[in-house]
Amino acid sequence: MRTPAVPGGALSLPSLRKNTTVHVTLMSPRARTRSARAVAAVGAGGLLLSGCGTGSTVSSGNYTTASLRAKLPKAVRAAGVLKIGSNLNYAPVDFKDQNSTPAGIDPELAAAIGGYLGLRVQFVDMPFDKLIPAVQAKQIDLAMSAVIDTQQRQNGTDDNGRRSNPGVDFIDYLITGTSILVKAGNPLGIGSLDDICGHTVAVQRGTIQDEIAQRQTAACQKTSKGLRIDELDADGQALAEVASGAAAADLNDYPVAAYNTQSGNGGGQFQLTGGQLEPGPYGITLNKADSALRDVLAKALDQLIHDGDYGKILTKWNVSPGAVQGAVVNGGL
Known part of the structure; x- marks a missing residue:
């Protein structure tokens, strides 16, 4: 799910904007397929604090820039840059500011991680559903774009356990x-997924929210109230449908949903309803063959967490309750 709003600016609906591929370089400041299961919900007022999976935790410690850089793959070290895929219209996680420069949680964390490694970070804007294929084809070094870590994505399997990638x-x-996310005033009285039965829900194509909506269709059929799903290229298009009344609700990640209820970012048009569904971690996404790069990045993130720079970035974007205690590899369910 994505939205092109920028901090302090009016909500911009991307039905008037294309997903073009651009290359933007940032200098470091220092140098969504899930298996069907029960829906977990937490209060709508805050993010989630609990851990998620059984992945390996990176041992904490002091890593110097030199020691981490020495462990980088030679090709990355020689290039001096990390090429990062992202769908840059999902404020406050990743978007373009007024100067068309990558901004938000992901670009700032990426730049800080790059700082520990003596690397620049270069963001490549692309459609969300192209990110994992681009990582697998090694068109980019990694993806950072609010990609939810799930075991299905780790294993490349579908809902039936068949390997597809x-x-x-x-x-x-x-x-x-x-x-x-619903229209302000919640005119349809929606408080849960079951309440969207008989209506239209808008989602961004290829996301966890798309999968949640697809699974909800079976529950709605049992009540003889069909559910229509509008799969769209960008979350801003989903927001536009909710604002116009074409859709009863938009499903998206809590940080983005909350952001779009704030003054200046569409505030007054939308409100949150119900609790958070299916908690999970955002994950830096890498090719399975790039385990050396993965391990170095995990140690750099762990150092960022322990030094406090990670916490400062999360505080700036009002997502501190979602902080992890240390870097974890493949911890999603």
């Missing part, structure tokens, strides 16, 4: 859940 590895860095 090589899978990817994750380094988990923020915990979140899915929220239901």
Whole structure:
């Protein structure tokens, strides 16, 4: 799910904007397929604090820039840059500011991680559903774009357990859940997924929210109230449908849903309802063959957490309750 709003600016609806591929370089400041299961919900007022999976935790310690850089793959070290895929219209996680420069939680964390490694970070804007294939094809070094770490994505399997792609590895860095966003005043009285039966729900194609909506169709059929799903290229298009009344609700990640209720970011048009659904971690997404790069990035993230710079970035973007205690590889369920 994505939205192109920028801090302090009016909500911009991307039905008027294309997902073009751009290359933007940032200098470091220092140098969504899940298996069907029970829906977990938490209060709508905050993010999630609990851990998620059984992945390996990176041992804490003091890593110097020199020691980490020495462990980088030679090709990355020689290039001096990390090429990062992202769908840059999902404020406050990743978006473009007024100067078309990557901004938000992911770009700032990426730049800080790059600082420990003496690397620049270069963001490549691309559609969300192209990110994992691009990682697998090694068109980019990694993806950072609010990609939820799940075992299905790790294993490259579908809901029936059939392997459909090589899978990817994750380094988990923020915990979140899915929220239901409705028109201000909640005219249809929606408070849960069951309440969207008989209506239209808008989602971004290829996301965890798309999968949640697809599974909800079976529950709605049992009540003889069908559910229509509008799968869209960007979350801003989903917001536009809710604002116009074409859709009863939009499903997206809590940080983004909450952001779009704030003054200046569409505040007054939308509100949250119900609790968060299916908590899970955002993960830095890497090719499974790039285990050396994965391990170095995990140690750099762990150092960022222990030094306090990680916490400062999360505080700036009002997502501190979703902080992880340390870097975890493949911790998603």
